[in-house]
Amino acid sequence: MKADFAKFKTEIDSACFSEDPINNTLHSYDATNEFHLPAGVVRPRNEFDLQQIIRSANANFIPLVPRGAGTGFSGGALPLNKGGKLCSPSVVIDFLGMNKILELDEDDMVAKVQPGLVTFQFQEYVEQKGFFYPPDPASLKTCTLGGNVAENAGGPRCLKYGLTRDYVLAIDGFTGDGKPFHVGKGVLKNRSGYDLRHILIGSEGTLGVFSSILLKLRPKPEDRILFIAFFDDFNEATGMVNTLLHKGIQPSSMEFMDEFSVRAVERHGKFGLPLNYQALLLIEADGRSDEIPFLKRRIEDSLKVSAKEIRIAIEHYEQEAFWDIRRKTSPALRAFGNKKANEDISVPRKSIPAVIRGLREIADKNRINLINFGHIGDGNIHVNIMYDGKNPDDQFRVNLALTNIASLVNEVHGAISGEHGVGTVKKRFLPGNVDSVSYDLMRAIKKDFDPNGILNPGKMLY
Numbered sequence: 201m202k203a204d205f206a207k208f209k210t211e212i213d214s215a216c217f218s219e220d221p222i223n224n225t226l227h228s229y230d231a232t233n234e235f236h237l238p239a240g241v242v243r244p245r246n247e248f249d250l251q252q253i254i255r256s257a258n259a260n261f262i263p264l265v266p267r268g269a270g271t272g273f274s275g276g277a278l279p280l281n282k283g284g285k286l287c288s289p290s291v292v293i294d295f296l297g298m299n300k301i302l303e304l305d306e307d308d309m310v311a312k313v314q315p316g317l318v319t320f321q322f323q324e325y326v327e328q329k330g331f332f333y334p335p336d337p338a339s340l341k342t343c344t345l346g347g348n349v350a351e352n353a354g355g356p357r358c359l360k361y362g363l364t365r366d367y368v369l370a371i372d373g374f375t376g377d378g379k380p381f382h383v384g385k386g387v388l389k390n391r392s393g394y395d396l397r398h399i400l401i402g403s404e405g406t407l408g409v410f411s412s413i414l415l416k417l418r419p420k421p422e423d424r425i426l427f428i429a430f431f432d433d434f435n436e437a438t439g440m441v442n443t444l445l446h447k448g449i450q451p452s453s454m455e456f457m458d459e460f461s462v463r464a465v466e467r468h469g470k471f472g473l474p475l476n477y478q479a480l481l482l483i484e485a486d487g488r489s490d491e492i493p494f495l496k497r498r499i500e501d502s503l504k505v506s507a508k509e510i511r512i513a514i515e516h517y518e519q520e521a522f523w524d525i526r527r528k529t530s531p532a533l534r535a536f537g538n539k540k541a542n543e544d545i546s547v548p549r550k551s552i553p554a555v556i557r558g559l560r561e562i563a564d565k566n567r568i569n570l571i572n573f574g575h576i577g578d579g580n581i582h583v584n585i586m587y588d589g590k591n592p593d594d595q596f597r598v599n600l601a602l603t604n605i606a607s608l609v610n611e612v613h614g615a616i617s618g619e620h621g622v623g624t625v626k627k628r629f630l631p632g633n634v635d636s637v638s639y640d641l642m643r644a645i646k647k648d649f650d651p652n653g654i655l656n657p658g659k660m661l662y
């Protein structure tokens with residue numbers, strides 16, 4: 201398998217290709233803060249360009265790395281220098297030139313989009329038409345729908361509305377050897393054979409390259425209400441999730457921040473948050489306008505039992521200010537270290553108090569800065585370790601802590617990633633988190649979709 205980069209360049213349309221060093225640098229990173237310079241960047245304008253690029257890359261053993269906005273936290277969009285086993289520098293596929301809404305079918309409430317479309321732009325567009333596309337990763341103003349599907353992105357509203365997976369009806373794209381696939385249909389029920397959509401969703405650019413996606417829409421909720429509550433005791437905050445659900449109250453989001461994340465975001469944005477509590481809960485409920493006063497009363501009554509301070513946002517601008525606190529948390533943590541190891545473990549809700557205790561023990565044992573926030577309603581905790589990436593001793597202790605966290609997750613039968621994916625970052629923990637038969641099946645599936653292993657090599661699987 202000898203890579204022939206010169207031949208690859210002669211076979212693709214030169215108008216789509218760049219080797220400009222500045223452009224390469226702009227495609228060399230993602231939110232892991234790692235850098236790997238690609239050999240070049242291709243920017244397909246349509247499906248024809250895309251197929252030509254993939255076919256030629258496959259014939260010439262050139263690794264391809266699909267890239268949305270590069271906001272991924274697991275290294276999926278990093279063009280690894282050696283391109284895995286192919287030993288050739290990677291070429292990035294940039295989807296900026298394929299970012300259109302192709303169709304909105306108002307009767308069937310579905311929309312067909314190109315993968316480079318920014319999530320928020322799509323949401324704004326459909327909301328103007330009275331529809332709703334719920335998946336809301338905190339990065340939604342930059343990330344793309346292609347990246348969301350490839351990572352099966354979640355977000356706060358998953359609690360009520362589910363993940364990106366729950367909105368993908370069909371995907372068009374190409375396998376690693378350039379064969380076109382049309383997986384799924386514009387129907388709500390589809391039992392025609394194995395459901396290959398669910399293999400492609402969350403495949404992190406390793407199985408196929410998406411060229412268009414058909415998404416399901418919902419009716420837009422009329423109104424919403426938002427609470428921020430502060431707790432002295434972390435267990436009381438986590439217990440609130442089940443308190444509400446068991447009373448039949450279905451919040452759209454339940455987010456939590458530990459005391460360290462509250463301090464970080466307050467220092468970053470001066471939101472006027474009190475700093476003397478163990479946990480903050482952000483709870484949103486939505487629905488018909490006439491349901492909101494009832495939801496407000498029920499949630500407030502429940503919170504009053506254990507929360508020490510409650511704030512309520514009724515107006516849209518107040519709600520956006522509350523959400524800003526949560527969305528700024530991840531960037532605010534940079535103040536605690538130049539490097540961030542970003543785990544997003546997913547555990548059964550009943551294990552959350554034990555897991556949080558276990559995480560604190562891991563932090564103390566390894567002398568690391570460990571900060572937790574996340575989607576508590578889903579049991580999805582973002583565990584952030586902030587450290588000095590230039591200090592080998594810090595790096596060593598962080599690696600130990602990451603191994604300890606993976607073991608803790610396995611002990612409670614959780615998943616090492618709830619929504620950020622495996623990529624390069626959690627690849628070493630995947631074999632311990634799934635059974636060996638499943639792991640071997642994943643490798644076999646990879647081989648079938650991508651026989652020469654050119655799609656995002658070195659990611660997810662060994």
Ligand SMILES: Cc1cc2nc3c(=O)[nH]c(=O)nc-3n(C[C@H](O)[C@H](O)[C@H](O)COP(=O)(O)OP(=O)(O)OC[C@H]3O[C@@H](n4cnc5c(N)ncnc54)[C@H](O)[C@@H]3O)c2cc1C
Binds near residue numbers: 268345
């Ligand atoms: C501040 C911040 C907050 C975040 N909050 C959340 C959150 O709440 N929930 C959440 O789930 N994630 C979150 N993320 C992570 C990230 O935004 C998501 O994983 C997002 O889906 C990545 O989209 P992207 O367009 O940036 O993709 P990229 O990072 O560019 O790529 C991600 C993966 O998708 C693949 N890919 C991209 N396009 C295609 C395509 N057309 N075909 C096939 N594969 C493709 C890439 O190869 C890569 O493996 C956050 C990130 C940041 C920086």
